[in-house]
Amino acid sequence: MNEKWPKSLVVVGNGMAGSRLVSELRARDREMRITVFGAEAAQPYNRVLLSNVLAGITAPGDIGLTDPGWYAANDVDARLGAEVVAIDREHRTVTSADGRATPYDTLVLATGSAPVVPPLPGLDAEGVVAFRTLDDCRSIMDLADGAESAVVVGGGLLGLEAARGLAGRGLRVTVIHLAGHLMERQLDAEAGGVLQRTIGDLGVRTLVGARLTGARAENGRVTGVELDDGTVLPADLVVLACGIRPQTGLARAAGLTVDRGVVVDDRLRSVDDPDVHAIGECAQHQGTVYGLVAPAWEQARILADLLTGGDSRYEGSRQVTRLKAAGIELAAMGETALGDDEAEVVRFADPTRGTYKKVVIRDDRLIGAILIGETTTAGLLTQLYDRAAPVPSDRLGLLFHGLSPATPAETPVRIPDAATVCACNNVSKGRIRACWEAGARDVADVAAETRATTGCGGCRDTVEGILEWLGTQEVTSPPRSGRT
């Protein structure tokens, strides 16, 4: 270990950012004393996959990020089920809920977000649950057993995934959404309408422009919700997906600058204290607080590099959203609400069939896109958006796979090596090819080497396609080296 590296590091928060930081650090350095506090008692898990757990696609036991024995084997002091309640920057200690003080040279805050619970009457009744943690997910599944109807409050990504999962479990589900259309942060109004129709066809009723005023309960158990127009919707289960708020109380109390998140610079350091860092959903970089896993993991990688002598800088992330709901294909990125008067907009809509496609181009660069119903060009659009590469002159090929010979089709052979295949883990096709050449032969091999497919899982088909294609190449070009 280099003299300049911190001797003892404390990480507060063992979610997706904190746990990734710890594993990235251990991969680089075996000696640094690392203590990680996790308020949740569970081993770290892939929160993104909770929607799949709720939908019954994935078992709760299959979403772990770390083997139970990993901490002991890697000499990491993991305090699970231990909340940090105070930071003393002067004496460089954190205090956990049991009153114990733990010293640090360097402190990393990775405390994520908490669900927003509107201050409305009745929301403390039994049967009203926010959707954030594995425990929440288990509660929702328990309550769904034997329930007939559910109301989901919030028609954003999380609410719609929860609603689809509950409908798949046989519940009558209504989503109530305050804004004028669904997923208004990612979609324009027309796309929101197409999505509303699609999810309606899958058995989820949605009410937009609907304001919740409270929940009704009998004997402490929820029976329904009320809207401001007097409507009462009966419900045995109410899921709150009304947004998230970065957990910044500790940082604020310790005198660190907090806006929406803990304000950090390009080295992910608090702007007040070079020995305190923040990553993931609790951090605010250049005015942005990210709510997706790819930026959190990118920040974890960069911070691990910085804490072990590297000179990386975080320059911000581009966000691509994909809905994980059976029967709905949806990808969105960038500025999607712009109209023809503000940018070059190419659009195709077939609402009856649930298809909506839109690309927004400025100065020959893709600055936004929506694909609903059919997402075969999502990979191509993600690559163009990610790399701010010039878009082909024939725009139609951006909307329809293989329509234009001028557009690089999304077949494995034509994906450039530099293109990002797994956005969550920033894995390029070139890295997957390198894995293949080192002996990897299936998705599990590639995941073990690169972590591709282990985030939201949306790139799994593409990785499989690349491996299949490389397999066909093997006849003429065998792997260069044995498996490492």
Ligand SMILES: Cc1cc2nc3c(=O)[nH]c(=O)nc-3n(C[C@H](O)[C@H](O)[C@H](O)COP(=O)(O)OP(=O)(O)OC[C@H]3O[C@@H](n4cnc5c(N)ncnc54)[C@H](O)[C@@H]3O)c2cc1C
């Ligand atoms: C159901 C669901 C589906 C999602 N789907 C997607 C998706 O498809 N794609 C995507 O990119 N993102 C998705 N997300 C968002 C993604 O999960 C988050 O962006 C990611 O988890 C952020 O990581 P984080 O480490 O910052 O926060 P978290 O993963 O929330 O981890 C923070 C941890 O810190 C702990 N903590 C907080 N305060 C303390 C304290 N004082 N002491 C000790 N521990 C503390 C918390 O208990 C928590 O375990 C989804 C989220 C949910 C809930």
